[in-house]
Amino acid sequence: MRRALRENSLGLVFGLLFLIVLVAQGFAGHADFNQQQIAAGLEPVGLGRYLTSASFAADVAENWQSEYLQFFLYILLTVWLVQKGSPESKKPGEEGRESDREQKVGPYATGDSPAWAHAGGLRRALLSNSLGLVMGLLFAGSWLAQSIAGAAAFNERQLRDLQEPVTWAEYLIEPDFWSRTLQNWQSELLAVASMVILSIYLRQRGSPESKPVGAPHDATGVEG
Template sequence: MNAVPTSGKGTSPGRRRARLFVRHNSLGLFFLLTFLLALVGQAVAGHAEFNNQLVSEGMAPISLGAYLTTSDFAVDVTENWQSEYLQFFLYIFATVYLLQRGSPESKELGKAGTESDEDQMVGEHATGDSPRWAAATDWRAAVYSRSLGLVMGTIFLLSWLAQSVTGVAAYNEQQLRQLQAPVSWTDYLSSADFWSRTLQNWQSELLAVASMAILAIYLRQRGSPESKPVGASHSATGVEG
């Protein structure tokens, strides 16, 4: 009688490594996949809306491929990206110094500030598996210790710049279709269209962060690192479940 293979036997090493990779990176992979699905959905819906607008103005509709190269699609994408990265940039730097009593999104009440080298395991306090730049004692340590916020801030500025460039192009296309004069990039930066697109995204992102920091004081999600343990006190700060 042939023996029944046990779990894991008969699976190639490559497939096992692939499964392990997916399991260990499932959070990032999940959000990357849902991002792509949402982007595709936005492209399809935006294409339909754009063509409806063209038809209403007596112009011929365009293909989905052509729509993906338009400034209308680009500005819709970049205006959302810049607000998301602004949220993370502000959150990363604000939580260094600002506290929220009872929130797992805050550090403990006595740890405001950049903390000691020993707490942060930098320089002579670095361990054998610490990042190489964390063990440095020159400019590399200073840069690496702020690298997350710097990168988030840089992406925010670049995506905001991209929004302004694609936004003025989209705005001027609409102006020309309405037989009105186009505007310069500098004029567009002070226009209601630019700031309406910008602020409508900023306010929603900042509200979401404030809601998370405050609601997590009193509400729980069992097993989530974004929540305190279910039985933790409402006043427990900087504790994650």
């Protein structure tokens, strides 16, 4: 058990932190929602009702979709684009999908390679692009969930203010939707750009996201 916990500690800790923060968001969001209800002259709602509301779902989904967009773009763009000096980048001149030998597929697969690495055709193509495909699908799914929940929450506010509700398609061109969406996208893209560029000159000893402390600034694709 100790070995399993140690070998999976990174995923377990992030999973636990995710649950803690999600629960905290639920309580904080509930308090904020009720403050708005009271300010509008409406009755406050219980925690259970808030957690199953469109408002809470939209808040959660809009953050998820921006995170998955970040990883989806990063996974795909780092195949072809490089940043000299960054451990987050391939070395200049190594752009592209790489050879079968480098990727250990087909005749170059080893005994402990995934079964589909030995296969050809569709199975190998799916395995070769599975990370980007899943991240893309998670982004699309969470974006769809955000748009549906966001439309429901928007219409609740419309009805409360005695205004006409909108359809889902109409909500997709509402400033409310794109304001919520773009404020998350820009923050994620800024975070990725900051990580790529700052890791050229800054170090974190022992982290695989950093170059070794003594590595030169122009060393690229080198992890500590």
